[in-house]
Amino acid sequence: MHHGKSSLLFGLLTDDDETLKVCDIFDQQEKNVSNSGAGVRSVFESNWHRWLADKKLPEIYQCASAELSSKNTGTNYRLFSIDGGHTAQETEADMMLADRALHKKGMMIIDDYFDAAFPGVSEGVNRFLNNQNTWRPLMYGFNKMFLVRSNALAEYRQAFNDDSFLELCSGRRYVLYTQQFFATEFVTVRQSGRAQDVLRSARRKIARSPVMPVLEKSGIKKIYGMLIRPRE
Ligand SMILES: C[S@@+](CC[C@H](N)C(=O)[O-])C[C@H]1O[C@@H](n2cnc3c(N)ncnc32)[C@H](O)[C@@H]1O
Structure with missing residues (x-):
């Protein structure tokens, strides 16, 4: 919980x-x-x-998360955020706790998955994902990994096409990349800088240029080290 930045958002x-x-x-x-x-x-x-002066304090468990069970957490929650102990064991155990606490369309949010200072987090998440077939990574952004159960993936993915979400992204220069990750279509959100904007616009121009189909036919996928992406 630290000083509560995430808890305030959840509040x-x-x-x-x-x-x-x-x-x-x-x-x-x-x-x-x-x-x-x-x-x-x-x-x-x-x-x-x-x-959050008008909101009552959350229920606080002052203990290691390993001391909690679904008797404390309860069940049927929609969100479970994990940012406590960062070893592989702690992360995996927290995810198992989250699995029991969340309802069928609930979402797990895990901090620091790609943070090189805490490699245990990725090890714990990967172990969890490899040991079951229910949970799938949906999206990564803002240093958070978001996971949902596979039967809820399609519904969550609709949000990526939502006009207000896309407007918010373009206003803040957030760029969405779709890739395969754990055999799932996975979206990463990154904020682009000016240089990236220029590069992306160059990529777009190259992708639209009449020379592209000719290059593609000849198997050329890169020009001057730039990856040619499909038309956006
Ligand atoms: C990175 S901070 C969390 C920051 C928090 N997300 C925020 O926005 O304020 C990690 C917190 O986890 C707590 N912690 C570490 N190991 C824990 C464990 N095994 N169980 C519960 N809390 C733990 C630490 O005391 C620390 O306050």
């Missing part, structure tokens, strides 16, 4: 008839084996009161 997303629960070891930092942040309960609470 904003929580409807009146919903419950937000959070977990951090706080002053038992000897249990923080991966040295991932060091939450201070009083700082968390004062941030909450400062920014």
